[in-house]
Amino acid sequence: MRLVKVSTCSLNQWAMDFEGNLGRINESIRQARAAGSMLRVGPELEITGYGCDDHFLENDTSAHAWECLAEILSSDLTYGIVCDIGMPVVSDGVRYNCRVFCLDGKILLIRPKKFLANDGNYRELRWFAAWQHHNSVIEYKLPEIIWSKTSQKTVTFGDAYVSFLDTAVAVETCEELFTPSSPHIGLALNGVEIIVNGSGSHHQLRKLNTRIELMQGATHKAGGVYLYANQQGCDGARLYYDGCATVFVNGDMVVQGSQFSLADVEVLTACVDLDAVSTFRGSISSLREQASQHKFMPYVSVDFRLSRPDDSLLLFPTLPILPRYYLPEEEIALGPACWLWDYLRRCGATGYLLPLSGGADSSAVAAIVGSMCQLVIRAIEEGDEQVLNDAIRIGNYENGKVPKSAEEFANRIVFTVYMGSENSSAQTLNRAAQLASQIGASHMDLKIDKIVSALVSLFTSLTGKVPRYKVDGGSTAENLALQNLQARIRMVIAYMLASLLPWVKGKRGFFLVLGSANVDEGLRGYLTKYDCSSADLNPIGGISKQDLRSFLRWCANNLHYPILAEVVSAPPTAELEPIRENYSQTDEEDMGMTYEELSMYGRLRKIFHCGPVSMFKNLCHRWHGKLDPGQVAIKVKDFFRFYSINRHKMTTITPAYHAENYSPDDNRFDQRQFLYNTRWPWQFKKIDEIVERAAKRPVVTEEPTKAEEASKLASGMGVPAAASGNPLVGM
Structure with a gap:
């Protein structure tokens, strides 16, 4: 039997942190060696960190990567173990995203990425070129920092694999797994038995199953061993890389790492049977026929064995396991918390400050911060020294004291403040206080009415006018101005407290202010510019209201914050207008559309790339039997009108955790302008023409079949309820 021990890993790398990244790479190699592995695979661009962005355009970045690799090669870490390391490499003035195979202090092969990720959150073509010379290699001259330490001056560079005495190993980097014609097929037909994938794949709700199914399908179709490594953690921006390193053999998962972890280094080891791969492939006639006809690929021959015949009776192949998936509610509790x-x-901060209104959104943020504290305590109890040292430093523990519970730790690093006004209710005041208590946060409540009155008096002294709320006979402009005034005052107070509370408490550092606008509110623009949505970070800015409601229900039981059950049952409201016997403010009435509808609009706009007319046609089909074309037209026009009116708010939106692929975040993810003709005259005219033609046809009402209803539910695009109320324009 050809039994081989292999290791893959998840590393919490940090963009441009060369010293820290090198330390984590070295530690992963040491752990792989200690486990007896002959092959170690690391994440994509692990030396620099994946999220360097325009730093990749700096020659220093590539130079420092070579310096780090030189340190690895000049040590004894790569002796007796093949190491696949990710870094940028410049060849003939062209920058490539590369995998570097190393063994015994030498470089065996540099393999550039052939297919780059360049949509959604990814901009690899901005910094790198894809290797266009498929099945071709060149001789690459290594920089002086390498040959001065290793005496090696050249290496094979290009689309090739490494052929050892007993097997062959090749690369498929991140995006290449997702492409229609993935390299792993050709590699398998060329006899490559082990395929490694160093990845930089971010977390997104319900995304993990896609990665796992692709690897499962790849090795089930063509056989082989597939080692998947991934970055883990926040490397400096909005994305969280969710780890979950895996090993597959012939369609079976044999190892799965943690998807959400506070650990800096996680190494997974499996024992794989290469004879099982050759047997699997040899038993499929069509695979044999295609392999016999396939074009040969270049390779680098290496006089080294990965298997050890003498150990065949001492080793046992790792047995298959079932994939583990989290519920979306668990993903929200874990991903943003990490x-x-x-x-x-x-970042050097010593805690978080959260304006806590007692509503669903800010309560969800509070629950995520509470989950973070629980994860920290759990990691400390499991012996993670790095987490313990960080917790002691951030929490300002002295004299040998350490965090003992999530609540006690939260009391040191989480501060919440309820900023009420005459328009606030006793219910939200009490809910905020109870939730803070259940989490363990330090909590304050204060009234902002005097500040509001002072600013209104200032305006009156300047203009002679007294603005009034809508319910008191005021105009829309007056009503919005008074609401926005309260919201912006809260932002100013939040930052004042974040700056000065550490000083009051005798602590070092500063607090980061957390925002709590969800992805649907950002899409609609239902937030005040420079209000409490303007913060340092927003952990729910990429999460839909529907998912947040489910999350709050889950938290009530699973995170042991029972007050959240009461929070989620209350109608969402900004509490910025006076409550009257015949009027109470709610978010959905203010917006003129439901949160369910907003999610629908967002997915059609971003994921399905619908403009006004195509969205109208799509919704006429989806809402057939519920709304007539005229009603659908009104809703679609309202959405695009308010979307375009408020698009400018996305230019200043708080950096948000990315979790939903219809995020309107203008900073990185959604590259659309912010100045629109908000009348959409051409598009809306086309909608009106379709409505007019439809009105002239006889109406045929058909009940949807059970199959159609099941299809809608399965796609998550079920029919939203109709909105009511007059839409308002937020400023």
Whole structure:
């Protein structure tokens, strides 16, 4: 039997942190060696960190990567173990995203990425070129920093694999797994038995199954061993890389790492049977026929064995396991919490300050911060020294004291404040206080009415006019101005407290202010510019209201914050207008559309790339039997009108955790202008023409079949309820 021990890993790398990244790479190699592995695979661009962005355009970045690799090669770490390391490499003035195979202090092969990720959150073509010379290689001259330490001056560079005495190993980097014609097929037909994938794949709700199914399908179709490594953690921006390193053999998962972890280094080891791969492939006639006809690929021959015949009776192949998936509610509890912890421990802050209104959104943020504290305590109890040291530093523990519970730790690093006004209710005041108590946060409540009155008096002294709320006979402009005034005052107070509370408490550092606008509100623009949505970080800015409601229900039981059950049952309201016997403000009435509808609009706009007319046609089909074309037209026009009116708000939106692929975040993810003709005259005219033609046809009402209803539910695009009320324009 050809049994081989292999290791893959998840590393919490940090963009441009060369010293820290090198330390984590070295530690992963040491752990792989200690486990007896003959092959170690690391994440994509692990030396520099994946999220360097325009730093990749700086020659210093590539130079420092070579310096780090030189340190690895000049040590004894790569002796007796093949190491696949990710870094940028410049060849003939062209920058490539590369995998570097190393063994015994030498470089065996540099393999550039052939297919780059360049949509959604990814801009690899901005910094790198894809290797266009498929099945071709060149001789690459290594920089002086390498040959001065290793005496090696050249290496094979290009689309090739490494052929050892007993097997062959090749690369498929991140995006290449997702492409229609993935390299792993050709590699398998060329006899490559082990395919490694160093990845930089971010977390997104319900995304993990896609990665796992692709690897499962790849090895089930063509056989082989597939090692997947991934970055883990926040490396400096909105994305959280969710780890979950895996090993597959012939369609079976044999190892799965943690998807959300506070650990800096996680190494997974499996024992794989290469004879099982050759047997699997040899038993499929069509695979044999295609392999016999396939074009040969270049390779680098290496006089080294990965298997050890003498150990065949001492080793046992790792047995298959079932994939593990989290519920979306668990993903929300874990992903943003890990992201917040990484940001907090790396930015120098000593805690978070959250304006807590007692509503669903800010309560969800509070629950995520509470989850973060629970994760920290759990990691400390499991013996993670790095987490313990970070917690002691951030929490200002002295004299040998350490965090003992999530609540006690939260009391030191989480501060919440309820900023009420005459328009606030006793219910939200009490809910905020109870939630803060259940989490363990230090909590304050204060009234902002005097500040509001002072600013209104200032305006009156300047103009002679007294603005009034709508319910008191005021105009829309007056009503909005008074609401926005309260919201912006809260932002100013939040930042004052974040700056000065550490001083009051006798602590070092500063607090980061957390925002709490969800992705649907950002899409609609239902937020005040420079209000409490303007913060340092927003952990729910990429999460839909529907998912947040489910999350709050889950938290009530699973995170042991029972007050959240009461929070989620209350109608969402900004509490910025006076409550009257015949009037109470609610978010959905203010917006003129429901949160369910907003999610629908967002997915059609971003994921399905619908403009006004195509969205109208799509919704006429989806809402057939519920709304007539005229009603659908009104809704679609309202959405695009308010979307375009408020698009400018996305230019200043708080950096948000990315979790939903219809995020309107203008900073990185959604590259659309912010100045629109908000009348959409051409598009809306086309909608009107379609409505007019439809009105002339006889109406045929058909009940949807059970199959159609099941299809809608399965796609998550079910029919939203109709909105009511008059839409208002936020400023």
